[in-house]
Amino acid sequence: MQRLSEIMERIVRLLALLGAVGVIAMMLHVALDVTMRGLFGAPIPATVEIVSHYYMVFIAFLPLAWVERRNGMVSVEVLEGFLPKPLLRVSDLLVAVLVTAIYATIAIITWKTAMTNFNSGSFVIVLNYRIPTWPTYFLPPAGFGLAAFVTAWRAFETLIGAVRPEQVHES
Amino acid sequence: MSLEVGFYGVAALLLLLLLRVPVAIALMTVSFGGIAMLLGVTPALGILQNTPYSFVSSWTLSAVPMFLLMGFVAFHAGLTGGLFEAAKVLLKRIPGGLAISSIFACSGFAAVSGSSLACAAAMGRIAIPEMVKAGYRPSFACGSIAAGGTIGALIPPSILMIVYGVFAETSITQVFMGGIAIGVLTAIGYSIVVLLTCWLRPDIAPRATIGSEETSLREAIVGVWPALVLILLVFGGLFSGVFTATEGGAVGALGAIVISAVTGRLTRKVAYDSLLETLITAASLFIIGIGAAMFTRFLGITGLSNFIASTVSGSEIGYFQLMLIIVVIYFILGMFMEPFGALLITLPVFLPLLEAADVSLIWFGVLVVKLLEIGMITPPVGLNVFVIRNVASDHASVTQIFRGVTTFLLADFVVVAIVIIFPQIVMLLPNALK
Numbered sequence: 001m002q003r004l005s006e007i008m009e010r011i012v013r014l015l016a017l018l019g020a021v022g023v024i025a026m027m028l029h030v031a032l033d034v035t036m037r038g039l040f041g042a043p044i045p046a047t048v049e050i051v052s053h054y055y056m057v058f059i060a061f062l063p064l065a066w067v068e069r070r071n072g073m074v075s076v077e078v079l080e081g082f083l084p085k086p087l088l089r090v091s092d093l094l095v096a097v098l099v100t101a102i103y104a105t106i107a108i109i110t111w112k113t114a115m116t117n118f119n120s121g122s123f124v125i126v127l128n129y130r131i132p133t134w135p136t137y138f139l140p141p142a143g144f145g146l147a148a149f150v151t152a153w154r155a156f157e158t159l160i161g162a163v164r165p166e167q168v169h170e171s
Numbered sequence: 172m173s174l175e176v177g178f179y180g181v182a183a184l185l186l187l188l189l190l191r192v193p194v195a196i197a198l199m200t201v202s203f204g205g206i207a208m209l210l211g212v213t214p215a216l217g218i219l220q221n222t223p224y225s226f227v228s229s230w231t232l233s234a235v236p237m238f239l240l241m242g243f244v245a246f247h248a249g250l251t252g253g254l255f256e257a258a259k260v261l262l263k264r265i266p267g268g269l270a271i272s273s274i275f276a277c278s279g280f281a282a283v284s285g286s287s288l289a290c291a292a293a294m295g296r297i298a299i300p301e302m303v304k305a306g307y308r309p310s311f312a313c314g315s316i317a318a319g320g321t322i323g324a325l326i327p328p329s330i331l332m333i334v335y336g337v338f339a340e341t342s343i344t345q346v347f348m349g350g351i352a353i354g355v356l357t358a359i360g361y362s363i364v365v366l367l368t369c370w371l372r373p374d375i376a377p378r379a380t381i382g383s384e385e386t387s388l389r390e391a392i393v394g395v396w397p398a399l400v401l402i403l404l405v406f407g408g409l410f411s412g413v414f415t416a417t418e419g420g421a422v423g424a425l426g427a428i429v430i431s432a433v434t435g436r437l438t439r440k441v442a443y444d445s446l447l448e449t450l451i452t453a454a455s456l457f458i459i460g461i462g463a464a465m466f467t468r469f470l471g472i473t474g475l476s477n478f479i480a481s482t483v484s485g486s487e488i489g490y491f492q493l494m495l496i497i498v499v500i501y502f503i504l505g506m507f508m509e510p511f512g513a514l515l516i517t518l519p520v521f522l523p524l525l526e527a528a529d530v531s532l533i534w535f536g537v538l539v540v541k542l543l544e545i546g547m548i549t550p551p552v553g554l555n556v557f558v559i560r561n562v563a564s565d566h567a568s569v570t571q572i573f574r575g576v577t578t579f580l581l582a583d584f585v586v587v588a589i590v591i592i593f594p595q596i597v598m599l600l601p602n603a604l605k
Binding site: 016019020023024026027028029030031033034038048051052053055056057059060061063064066067070073091092094095098099102105106109110112113136137140144 | 447
């Protein structure tokens with residue numbers, strides 16, 4: 001079980017690093033585009049499309065599981081101080097199950113979108129350049145699917161008592 | 172029937188949030204359930220299917236990670252720390268100087284940041300630990316930065332103002348100009364809150380001034396130049412038209428990296444931390460944004476937003492009543508919604524209404540961003556407060572930070588009243604520029 005957890009950690013970190021590469025690439029690409037346009041009047045073609053269909057999708061979905069792994073999701077903790085520990089554990093379990101259900105549903109239905117786009121080979125045309133957009137449609141199912149694994153794992157750990165509420169909330 | 176579902180949806184959202192469901196998941200669950208009830212499961216699945224990609228694959232939104240990166244690099248490399256130190260030198264003789272300095276540092280940082288989140292995050296890290304150490308109550312220290320962060324979206328560049336300008340077909344530069352006035356007004360208002368708190372409740376904010384030996388004027392000037400260069404780069408580029416605000420984010424982020432490298436502050440750790448924090452903040456905000464976009468669709472389907480609008484426009488009301496209603500609506504929306512969603516569902520209703528009432532759309536753009544920013548610090552969904560909670564988790568809980576924000580909200584309402592009663596204050600710069 002420990003081994004499985006370590007493997008998951010590695011995959012999750014690797015995807016997050018790919019997201020970071022997306023951030024750097026977007027910055028350099030846009031800054032270069034502005035410079036080329038300003039100095040030589042020759043902007044990089046299709047910058048807007050590449051930013052929105054590639055870099056942005058990388059940045060949004062690849063780190064999702066990693067954010068979940070670090071309990072980085074934003075929630076409101078109004079009741080946190082009032083609930084007794086056992087109830088807090090029940091609440092943690094229920095929340096983890098709900099989150100897993102939503103992530104898994106989104107992963108499955110966005111996979112269908114990805115396959116549709118893959119089969120039709122969807123693309124956008126910008127000034128005679130043909131930019132394929134179908135590859136990044138696979139990122140939402142990948143991101144949400146892995147995030148669902150992470151939260152399902154957390155639900156399991158909460159259930160068997162491997163993680164006590166105070167560990168979750170103070171980490 | 173649909174209206175009822177809309178009201179139940181809002182109630183269900185509140186309940187889920189109370190039960191500690193993450194904000195994004197609560198928004199998605201309610202939207203999915205509500206749309207399934209009204210239109211059936213297939214359209215509801217359709218919304219879950221299409222919204223993530225379509226919301227995220229946006230050129231305008233790309234400014235978010237870029238401005239975040241600029242902010243985090245500037246912070247980790249200590250570029251913005253100079254602003255705080257410089258403000259401290261200038262304000263060292265004033266009671267509450269530390270809190271007021273952090274508010275003015277927020278205003279300075281606002282000039283290189285288009286989002287209040289980056290501003291709150293960057294300033295929160297530097298100023299909160301220092302304020303807590305100096306004896307400020309942690310909830311007040313966190314509250315002042317959560318509020319001070321809202322200046323980030325008021326003083327240009329501001330992503331919210333750009334989206335408004337596109338939608339209202341008005342000059343973005345003029346809205347930016349108006350933003351300077353309301354940003355400065357807000358900073359003054361918050362400073363008065365700090366002064367009053369020092370005077371009335373020294374147990375919350377100590378009256379002691381900053382020790383004069385702490386920072387010298389020369390050190391402060393040396394420390395502030397990297398931030399000034401960055402401000403000149405972004406402001407210069409924006410107002411001369413060399414690049415748009417969206418592109419300005421990337422140029423600014425690269426600028427921050429280059430300045431850090433030149434001054435020998437770009438360590439591997441700085442780069443690594445800045446990138447990962449950009450990623451975690453952007454990704455956790457995008458997922459809330461996706462949820463909010465779904466919730467916006469759900470509210471649209473229920474007709475709840477239309478119902479409110481027709482109730483307003485159906486009655487005969489004057490300027491002040493109209494403004495009061497608009498303020499109340501944004502206040503309520505701001506409690507639950509992220510600013511882009513709240514802005515985008517209301518503008519189609521309000522813009523014709525305001526044009527008929529002969530209200531300047533440039534002025535309204537400034538006001539609406541201020542109202543949306545108030546929504547960033549009101550419970551239960553106050554994104555600035557969540558960001559402060561993320562950067563200062565050792566010091567205060569979300570509930571405590573919301574409590575700390577309360578007095579600053581009072582100042583916000585005074586600023587809003589001033590802007591509504593004397594619109595010419597905001598219009599001074601835009602009119603001079605014409």
